[in-house]
Amino acid sequence: MAQTFQEISPSDFFYRNRDIAGFTNPARAIYSAIRELVENSLDAAENIGVAPDIYIRLKFLGEAGREAQVYQLRVQDNGSGIPARHIPSAFGQVLFGSKYKLKQARGTFGLGGTMAILYGQITTHQPALVISSTGSSRIYMYRLMIDIQRNKPLILDRKILLNKEQWRGTIVEFSLEGDYFRAMSKIVEYLKQTALVNPYANLTFVDPRGRLYKFTRVTTRMPTPPKETLPHPYGVDVEIFQRLIQVTPTRNMIDFLRTHFHRVGETTARKFLEFSKIPPSKNPRKLTHQEIVHLVRMMKRFKDFLPPDASCLSPLGKDLLKAGILKELEPEFVAVCQRRPSTYAGHPFIVEVAIAYGGKIPRKGDFTIYRFANRIPLLYDEASDVSVKVIRSMNWRRYKVTPDMPIAILIHICSTKVPYKTVGKEFIADRPEVRREVLNGIREAARHLQRFLTKREHVNRERKRLSIFAKYLPKIAQFSTQLAGKSQPPNVEILLRSVRKFELEN
């Protein structure tokens, strides 16, 4: 039987498999489109250390069938802007992106923004408008489409405007099919949670009904930006190894290891080469395929590599996390905990946990769980997430916590490679290293909550106790004064003061 083989471009691949990138149905598609663009915008602002100002507008254009409408989506940011020569590729070519280095960033596919535009193009067949400036004297405006089969941008129109106001940022505008009304609650929830872990960002959203959702920053302090880092030996595979060999300028194995791997110095390199029985003087370019496979295997087995450091990570930090929670959830109490950096398979990660109690947190008979990865809210597939599994497996009574309490638990995992279970990137896989950190983080925060609850109980009990004395002692004084036929009741203040165990606020 004859078969025809045909090479397909990455654009074509995602066109045919758009489900895996989160564009399953009209409701999900509109949510994903907003999400991808907002996350690109947040990254663009953070990369240059600017507190993000993001404006999102969704406009109704017309009906497109029974379950979908056509919308115009516009997202504007104050981020870095895109150099003019990269604009067409950045939005007209799948898998082109600035995120193929090892540092923590929100998207790591390099197809987020483009995928949204691609989806818009295949559902409405309209070009996308991209306006961007890096703050130079010019603003570039492109109208473009994607040549799906060749994975190349098609530039329909290009204008250069004078940038008198020194505006900097990017505007993306395109039309797409979607179902806003079914996606509405998820979109608003997404923005709210995004505001929660990005308390230094201003988010403005105007929805198709003209409603304004505004999430205002409470701080301009931003987390320390992540540093780019080399791959750690534990996280390297044969493919990466081979690419490094092709580009390396080094002439011996010691220099090769020192130059291209994270936390490998001369001593470690020597020990490792001894361990894997490869001569240190060997030219890396002369390594045979078998030797490469052998080295990668040995790298996983060698115990003396130093763990990756976390400078490539940018956790939110306790203060920002707290600020975000106080701003968006308005609880009575919040405990935050940041775990020390840890690694899984050579990838560093940090777990941050917060437990908020009372205030405006709803009492719904179960905890409200907020999950984040690299400051992105995860809204789908909650039940499969490792954090949820950990929360369910814990004995909460030890912490004086019952499910009917108004409690929200927040888990943030940041990593150079978040261990998502699926391509949809909606839940974190149950890896033992991650599970342990999540568990310990929740335990630590829960202990803080327990202390708070215990103290509050004490204070309440004490307050109640004092109120009982304060209620009855004057009455005893009053009645016995009348019985004794005296005119002036005895002073019970001294007695009241003596029963006070400690000073209570107000």
Next chain:
Amino acid sequence: MSWKTKSSIAEKRKAVLESLEKFGSSLYEQMARGVFPSIEMPSRSIDNIYYHPELRQYVLGEKRVRRTARNIRHIRPFTQLVWAAFFSHELTSQRKTSTLRDVYYSAQAYEMSFKDQQESNAIITDLETVLGWSREDFNIFPEERSAIFGDLTIEYTVPGYEGRTLNLTSHPDGVMIGPALTSAEFVKTSADKVIAIEKGGLFTRFIEERVHERFNALLVLTAGQAPRATRHFIHRLNKELGLPVYIFTDGDPWGMHIAMVIISGSANAAHVRELTTPDAKWSGVWATDIVKYKLPTDPLSDIDFKRLRELQRDPRYKDELWQREIKTFMKIGRKAEQEAFSRYGLTFIVDEYLPAKLEEA
């Protein structure tokens, strides 16, 4: 025939007021010294209630309890107690009376709420224990339902009726033993005995059959278990006027016990005196009467048997007569009401039975 000094009631009231004031002063002094007020009183717990063979009633033992306003669990009942003392003082000095129900509601006027009537009753009992007076002395009475009929002249001491006298034959239904009668002085009587009757039907029959004249008796209706005011009243008739007391109840364990509580009091009232009449006699209906007069009967129920076994072990029932009757009840397994005599005609009980029983006593 016995005469009583008219001042006994007034003197008692004065003593009650003084002890309430002393109680208040002691609390006042403690607070003025800067210490938490506390009181001590005999414990009323079960293990501190003993039967006193000489007094022939239950008494409280040596155990005492201390209540202090320093204790968070005590302070509420403590305050209620002080309020109750204050309220009793108001009642007594203004010569007003109140019922236990009234006490419960009055408390609310002073923002002193009781959870329920039981709680307020318990506080009144505490006050009795602390001061050694009974609640009637503080002018607090239970709801009344008992009555008296017969030739006894009393003189009221209640406000508005002071000095007025009444002969207790004035009303053919009898006169209710309420606060006014309880606090009245005895002036004179021609009676030489008291007959206490459990049930209203028989009480009315006795009046109709002029038992008070034919037997020269004061008739007291207990209406079931005699209220404390009635027990105290019978006690006074016995003590102050020296009249012997005969008690007629149904022929069952419950009727026996009505008689016994008049005679020896109850464990609940172990902290108060002057409620018992140890020389009173239970005159019927005995179990042996059921056999002797071949009365129509009902079988004893399981609960009746259980009660009989309890009474058999009760120290108040150790005398030969009681033990004999309990055994007879258990042997015949039957009980009879007072009305059972009606099978021999309406007047048989007065014409035949009563004289025989009084003779027997």
